[in-house]
Amino acid sequence: xxIQRKTILVIHPSAKDPAEIRRLLAxxxxxxxxxxxxxxxxxxxxxxxxxxIFTGLSGSDDGAARHFxxxxxxxxxxxxxxxxxxxxxxxxxxxxHAECDATIAEPWSPSRVQWVLDFDLRxxxx
Numbered sequence: 471x472x473i474q475r476k477t478i479l480v481i482h483p484s485a486k487d488p489a490e491i492r493r494l495l496a497x498x499x500x501x502x503x504x505x506x507x508x509x510x511x512x513x514x515x516x517x518x519x520x521x522x523i524f525t526g527l528s529g530s531d532d533g534a535a536r537h538f539x540x541x542x543x544x545x546x547x548x549x550x551x552x553x554x555x556x557x558x559x560x561x562x563x564x565x566x567h568a569e570c571d572a573t574i575a576e577p578w579s580p581s582r583v584q585w586v587l588d589f590d591l592r593x594x595x596x
Contacts, residue, residue, distance in 0.1 A: 475499050475501070476500045476501070476521040476522050476587065477500070477502075477518075477519070477520045477521050477522075478495055478500050478501065478502045478503070478520060478522045478523070479502075479504075479505070479511065479514065479515070479518075479522070479523045479524070479549075480492075480495075480502060480503070480504045480505070480523075480524045480525075481504075481505055481506075481507075481508065481523065481524065481526065482504060482506065482524070482525075482554060482556075483506050483507065483508075483526060483527075484526060484556055485504065485506070485526075488504035488506070491578070492504055494578060494583065495583065497580065498580055498583060498584055498587075500587075503518075503520075508538055511523075511525075511542075512541060512542075512545055515542070515546045515549075516545060519546070519548075519549070520546065520549050522549060522550045522551075522587065522591070523546060523549050523550070523551050523552065524552045524553075524554055524574065525538075525539070525542065525551065525552070525553060525554060525570075526553075526554035527553075527564075527566060532564070532565045535565075535566035535569075536565070536566050536569055539551060539566055539569040539570065550571045550572070550591050550594045551569070551570045551571050551572075552570060552571065552572045552573065552574055552586055552590075552591075553566065553567040553569075553570035553573040553574075554574055554576065555567070555573050555574065555575040555576065556576050571590075571591060571594050572586050572590035572591055573586075574586045
């Protein structure tokens, strides 16, 4: 199966090494940009289109997280949204994850990322 190259925005305020995330996605054949702040992401989305947006909202209350997801949908229509589960098993049930098209648990691995892109998002946009 041929991998479809994607442009990916990663919004991850608590990422220990954003360059590592970009390398992982580049090694899978994708182009990635990382930002740590929601405002920076919204500004960037006003000028650049991404196929997929990974977002972590650790520490956000549910109302703020849902509001941010709605903002992303507004400024990036057509982009798939993937919620980052950065807090372990308990965080997998955060209510804002229901607003996303898929979720991914940390730590990331090439196979886990590719699974989300190829399997979890297989029907996105169809």
